[in-house]
Amino acid sequence: MADERFEDHLTYPRGRGVVPDGACSGAAGGAACGDLVTIALTVAGDRVTAAGFEASGCGAVIAAGSAVVELVSGAPVLDAARVGSREVAAALGGLSVGKLHAADLASDALHRALGAAVRAGAAVPAPAGAERTLVAMSGGVDSAVAALLAAEGGAEVVTVTLELWADEDHDGSKSCCSADAVRGARSVAHRMGLPHLTLDLRAEFRAGVVDPWLGAHAAGLTPNPCVRCNGHVRLDAMLDYADRLGAATLTTGHYARKAQDGLLRVAADVDKDQSYMLARLDPGSIARLRFPLGELTKPAVRTLAADAELPVAQKPDSQDLCFLAGTGREAFLARHGGLGERPGDIVDRAGAVLGRHRGAHAYTVGQRRGVVTTGGTGEPLYVLGTDVRANTVTVGPREALAVRSLPVEDVVVHGAPARIRAARLRSHAAPVAASLSADGGELLLGDAFAGVAPGQLAVLMDGDTVAGHATISRR
Numbered sequence: 001m002a003d004e005r006f007e008d009h010l011t012y013p014r015g016r017g018v019v020p021d022g023a024c025s026g027a028a029g030g031a032a033c034g035d036l037v038t039i040a041l042t043v044a045g046d047r048v049t050a051a052g053f054e055a056s057g058c059g060a061v062i063a064a065g066s067a068v069v070e071l072v073s074g075a076p077v078l079d080a081a082r083v084g085s086r087e088v089a090a091a092l093g094g095l096s097v098g099k100l101h102a103a104d105l106a107s108d109a110l111h112r113a114l115g116a117a118v119r120a121g122a123a124v125p126a127p128a129g130a131e132r133t134l135v136a137m138s139g140g141v142d143s144a145v146a147a148l149l150a151a152e153g154g155a156e157v158v159t160v161t162l163e164l165w166a167d168e169d170h171d172g173s174k175s176c177c178s179a180d181a182v183r184g185a186r187s188v189a190h191r192m193g194l195p196h197l198t199l200d201l202r203a204e205f206r207a208g209v210v211d212p213w214l215g216a217h218a219a220g221l222t223p224n225p226c227v228r229c230n231g232h233v234r235l236d237a238m239l240d241y242a243d244r245l246g247a248a249t250l251t252t253g254h255y256a257r258k259a260q261d262g263l264l265r266v267a268a269d270v271d272k273d274q275s276y277m278l279a280r281l282d283p284g285s286i287a288r289l290r291f292p293l294g295e296l297t298k299p300a301v302r303t304l305a306a307d308a309e310l311p312v313a314q315k316p317d318s319q320d321l322c323f324l325a326g327t328g329r330e331a332f333l334a335r336h337g338g339l340g341e342r343p344g345d346i347v348d349r350a351g352a353v354l355g356r357h358r359g360a361h362a363y364t365v366g367q368r369r370g371v372v373t374t375g376g377t378g379e380p381l382y383v384l385g386t387d388v389r390a391n392t393v394t395v396g397p398r399e400a401l402a403v404r405s406l407p408v409e410d411v412v413v414h415g416a417p418a419r420i421r422a423a424r425l426r427s428h429a430a431p432v433a434a435s436l437s438a439d440g441g442e443l444l445l446g447d448a449f450a451g452v453a454p455g456q457l458a459v460l461m462d463g464d465t466v467a468g469h470a471t472i473s474r475r
């Protein structure tokens, strides 16, 4: 026997078929499971002013859509942001395991609509005398602990998760039954008692990160998509969102610190340091960022998470680029960039053919894997350069990779160029002594460095402060 609250919502659904004027909508579900729910709502100031829904499929989805409308109509935005599957199920008097799916879908749809409405028009002031911070939650342990530390530090915490990528034709994320990173992050935030919002940045991410990454591969360069993402796409968008939500600061789980002069500084745990990824942020953005993990090691972060009984305490670290999850790099390049297999010659420095490759766009300077393993001498061979037009990959011994200077472009230095004393030439490479040439077009290295790839970011250092950046160009 279903609970009478469930029956009531099913018999008298609240706001069914209602689409308030100027509403933002969010949908969840689809053909794969036969259930579909759409929530439409408007936000003005700090409140949800009107809401409605439409649903098709099983009765539980209709009841869940109706419960969402009742829960959020007229509610403060940050109360609506606390509504998740658990609250929806509770409003229906509890749901059996088989029907919980309906509460998941209705809250997914709610959060898509709410996230868009907040972006479009919310103005949620911070409470008088309190510092509100927006915490960027990925659903992993680092950002969960960042939220914990921000709250313990006295800030009033609101959380946000960005929806960045869905490869709808391939990895099944269109299916409402697939594991959903955003839903996971929301559930972590809600378990911590924090309001959570979803920001759909799929279009910006595709245009600002994935397309340039594909374009750089097509041009034979080695791009840094995480640098672009942090520098141009996600942090900018979250700072705008913070403004809407009355949050003066944005807190993230990055391992980085801030120097006395307000610039970025390498994290205390140099193995986890992510200042390279953040290096293109402008000082104005850095001023609003908070990095509570900057002085911590990863094991210490996991201990804090375990002590606070956060469900993600042992969640494994993410690997590789987020949009490659579930698919290989070459398969992704072929499917999304039209960069399929294009066999060509592997040559030595004299042009003698040593073997075949699968497409010059798939190789990067310094790479050894996927290259003929030995030359005539039995020495391992490395990629020295690629030519996507001729479709050749040139290989040679490791010594041939070493350079003492390299051309750079798009150089930005915060302060006098003479302050640059070192550079990091790959995301996890140790700094090498370096200075900028007088015309700023070259980095002069104190020691030889092997594996400099055109397209990569050179992060310019003054001690452990990130004092600028440049892009490594082709000679």
Ligand SMILES: Nc1ncnc2c1ncn2[C@@H]1O[C@H](COP(=O)(O)OP(=O)(O)OP(=O)(O)O)[C@@H](O)[C@H]1O
Pocket (backbone or CB within 6 Å): 135, 136, 137, 138, 139, 140, 141, 142, 143, 144, 146, 160, 161, 162, 163, 164, 251, 252, 253, 254, 274, 317, 318
């Ligand atoms: N999809 C996202 N939405 C909101 N914030 C995000 C998202 N992905 C990453 N971040 C923020 O950027 C930080 C660094 O991201 P990165 O991808 O390096 O995650 P990570 O080191 O695996 O961290 P975590 O353990 O929190 O997943 C995260 O700690 C989080 O604050």
